[in-house]
Amino acid sequence: MRVIPKSIATSTLERQCVSYYKTANIRTSNGGIGMKLTSSKPTLDDNDNKKHSKNLKMARYTLTYFDIRARGEAIRLLFKYAGVEFKDVRIQRADWPKIKPTTPTGKLPYLEVDGKILPESGAILRYLARQFKLIGDNELETAFADSVVETYRDFKANIRPYVHVSAGLANGNADELYKDVYVPNRDIAFKYLESVLAKSESDFIVDSGVTYADIFIAEHITTLLYLDPSFEKALPQFVDYQQKVFALPQIKDYVASRKVSKV
Ligand SMILES: N[C@@H](CCC(=O)N[C@@H](CS)C(=O)NCC(=O)O)C(=O)O
Missing domain, CATH: 1.20.1050.10 (Glutathione S-transferase Yfyf (Class Pi); Chain A, domain 2)
Structure with missing residues (x-):
């Protein structure tokens, strides 16, 4: 008989990604977050574009997710790949019921940038991939x-x-x-x-x-x-x-x- 790996959800935190809390969704109360991005096409490895890179590094991004990998980690990795700083807010399970109603969709992750809140991991990934030139050559x-x-x-x-x-x-x-x-x-x-x-x-x-x-x-x-x-x-x-x-x-x-x- 196949041995099931020690439960993949060894902690309740790790379960959050595959469970759905019943708290009602209420609109966000989050505010703006600072500097405006000056370019949507930074080149991070090109001397001519150091200025863009600097601006991106200075832009304040906040990623809010649980303290697990799941839908948040590829996003974190894009920031790391680009060498762009971001605030990595990790919500603890015990705090989630209180926080959930303050989030845009009642789900995590969401990214705050330039005063705007962007939910949906796929949209965040593609947005950052475009910012960081991780989308191929054409x-x-x-x-x-x-x-x-x-x-x-x-x-x-x-x-x-x-x-x-x-x-x-x-x-x-x-x-x-x-x-x-x-x-x-x-x-x-x-x-x-x-x-x-x-x-x-x-x-x-x-x-x-x-x-x-x-x-x-x-x-x-x-x-x-x-x-x-x-x-x-x-x-x-x-x-x-x-x-x-x-x-x-x-x-x-x-x-x-x-x-x-x-x-
Ligand atoms: N389509 C959304 C799904 C987000 C989602 O289901 N997030 C889970 C964690 S991975 C969540 O917030 N669960 C807590 C809840 O539903 O209360 C995305 O890809 O961002």
Whole structure:
């Protein structure tokens, strides 16, 4: 019998991402946050654009999320990759019922920038990816990175029944869900990713090099490595891929020293 990994939701904090609190949604009371961005297209590795980089570094971003990786960590990684400072507000579970009604959608994460509040992790990711030039070299590459991320999001949604049962949030047979739901979806998703990487001229999803899609997927592979005892054996090339992304000098140290969170 397959041994279920020690529950992936070892703490109630880690459960927050897959549970839905019943508190009613009420409009935000959050205020503005400071400096205006002067450019939507900073180049962080180009001397001619040091000015933009400086402005971005000075812009005050606040990311509000729970004290877990889940939907927040790829966003944190984009900031780290770009070397752009941000306030990393981590809500503790005990405080959430009180805070929830003050948030725009009753959900986390949301990003505050330039006095505006931007909910939705996907929109935040794409916004920052555009800001930090992590969207490939042309519009087709951008669309392709988006496309791969959407496919990956579907995979995440498809395996949710297994994740919920495995995390003790729903009743069900974890072994059956693993076999009948998780593994088939994993294999379809990663077969597709394998073909994408095989066709790429770089080690990453698009030909021109790393994009936010790589960071998003490498980040989630961390969760799969906790969730799926056979991942490493079944898909060693994706452990290598994750390591390649995590070895990027901009994020290497952060990944090595960040707080452990199973989801
Ligand atoms: N579509 C939203 C979903 C946000 C979401 O479901 N957030 C979860 C945490 S991962 C949450 O806020 N749960 C607490 C609650 O629903 O009260 C996004 O991607 O940002």
